[in-house]
Amino acid sequence: MPNELPPKDLKTLxxxxxxxxxxxxxxxxxxxARDFERKIRRRNLREYAAAAxxxxxxxxxxxxxxxxVLRLGNVLVAAGALYLGYQFHRKxxxxxxxxxxGATGCLDFHLEQLEHERNxxxxxxxxxxxxIPGFIVLMGGAIKAGYLGKALPFLVITCVWIAMxxxxxxxxxxxxxxxxxxxxxxxRA
Amino acid sequence: xxxxxxxxxLYGETSATFHAALxxxxxxxxxxxxxxxxxxxxxxxALWRSFEGFDARCSLRTWVYRVAHNAxxxxxxxxxxxFLSPLVSLExxxxxxxxxxxxADADRRGALERLLELIRQLKPLDRQxxxxxxxxxxxxxxxxxxxxxxxxxxxxxxxxxxxxxxxFHEGGSHAE
Numbered sequence: 001m002p003n004e005l006p007p008k009d010l011k012t013l014x015x016x017x018x019x020x021x022x023x024x025x026x027x028x029x030x031x032x033a034r035d036f037e038r039k040i041r042r043r044n045l046r047e048y049a050a051a052a053x054x055x056x057x058x059x060x061x062x063x064x065x066x067x068x069v070l071r072l073g074n075v076l077v078a079a080g081a082l083y084l085g086y087q088f089h090r091k092x093x094x095x096x097x098x099x100x101x102g103a104t105g106c107l108d109f110h111l112e113q114l115e116h117e118r119n120x121x122x123x124x125x126x127x128x129x130x131x132i133p134g135f136i137v138l139m140g141g142a143i144k145a146g147y148l149g150k151a152l153p154f155l156v157i158t159c160v161w162i163a164m165x166x167x168x169x170x171x172x173x174x175x176x177x178x179x180x181x182x183x184x185x186x187x188r189a
Numbered sequence: 190x191x192x193x194x195x196x197x198x199l200y201g202e203t204s205a206t207f208h209a210a211l212x213x214x215x216x217x218x219x220x221x222x223x224x225x226x227x228x229x230x231x232x233x234x235a236l237w238r239s240f241e242g243f244d245a246r247c248s249l250r251t252w253v254y255r256v257a258h259n260a261x262x263x264x265x266x267x268x269x270x271x272f273l274s275p276l277v278s279l280e281x282x283x284x285x286x287x288x289x290x291x292x293a294d295a296d297r298r299g300a301l302e303r304l305l306e307l308i309r310q311l312k313p314l315d316r317q318x319x320x321x322x323x324x325x326x327x328x329x330x331x332x333x334x335x336x337x338x339x340x341x342x343x344x345x346x347x348x349x350x351x352x353x354x355x356x357f358h359e360g361g362s363h364a365e
Contacts, residue, residue: 010353013301014323019212020222021229023204026197029237036234099242101235101259102252105336106317109259113266187314 051085069141076134083130107187114184121177125170199240207253210324217308217320218261228264235260247333254334262313279315279348282307300357307356318345
């Protein structure tokens with residue numbers, strides 16, 4: 001019979017697979033570990049630089065703003081960008097320490113991963129909210145100063161569209177977070 | 190004790206003893222050969238880095254399998270986000286029809302491919318249990334690696350045997 005293969009043989013079949021990769025020597029793994037650390041340092045540096053660049057840009061605009069309201073708006077956006085940068089960095093560095101991979105059983109590790117993802121999805125709305133006050137103040141300042149003129153209705157429509165898009169995205173994230181919570185509950189049962 | 194030396198010793202021992210097992214484990218998580226090579230490197234790197242903190246509270250084998258499975262599950266989770274492939278539990282695999290029923294691909298390579306296909310569609314914990322079972326680990330060792338209760342592991346192994354019997358031994362006796 002074509003499908004017939006006793007499960008005892010399946011273990012043998014599994015264990016007798018020919019290794020594809022060659023062994024990694026200690027020197028090779030040392031080099032790879034150094035490369036990995038370098039990559040992490042570069043990534044961190046890029047994140048800091050991006051946040052600093054955005055914050056510096058808005059700080060520059062704040063310095064040269066003609067009114068207090070616009071100045072305040074730019075400062076708030078700069079602060080929000082720095083906070084967002086910090087949050088991204090925290091998320092990136094929240095990976096487990098290498099030794100934790102061996103000290104944690106697979107179930108606990110899996111649960112922690114699911115909880116981390118759920119929290120990220122559940123709290124995603126908090127991220128953008130740090131930029132909103134700054135933009136509102138900036139917009140208020142621009143309207144007050146008469147900078148927008150005839151462009152105001154288009155700007156309002158664009159804002160409504162963006163708000164709707166964010167609302168749909170948040171609903172989707174919440175749904176995903178609930179599905180993850182169900183998976184967590186099943187695993188904990 | 191020289192920590193650096195110890196880390197190198199542990200890695201050397203692991204590489205010599207578990208090289209083939211880690212290679213098989215990577216196949217259980219990744220079908221694409223190029224991504225599989227990346228995953229295997231990721232596992233080796235995770236092991237190397239983890240040995241800095243190895244305190245011998247569990248056996249080296251348990252440690253190695255935990256690190257490898259946890260690193261591979263993270264990798265699989267990232268890949269899953271990209272490809273959105275749905276995973277199934279052992280319970281679902283028990284009742285799902287065998288996609289290759291009736292096909293005349295009884296050669297051992299065909300069987301291995303089907304076995305790998307079955308494993309890769311399982312949820313992480315079920316995948317970890319079936320791989321450990323196929324590696325010949327007993328229920329106690331699997332419980333230690335996965336942190337599942339021994340009774341839960343026993344139930345899962347029973348299901349694994351049912352799934353394997355259904356898919357590879359149609360009409361014959363059950364797995365031992």
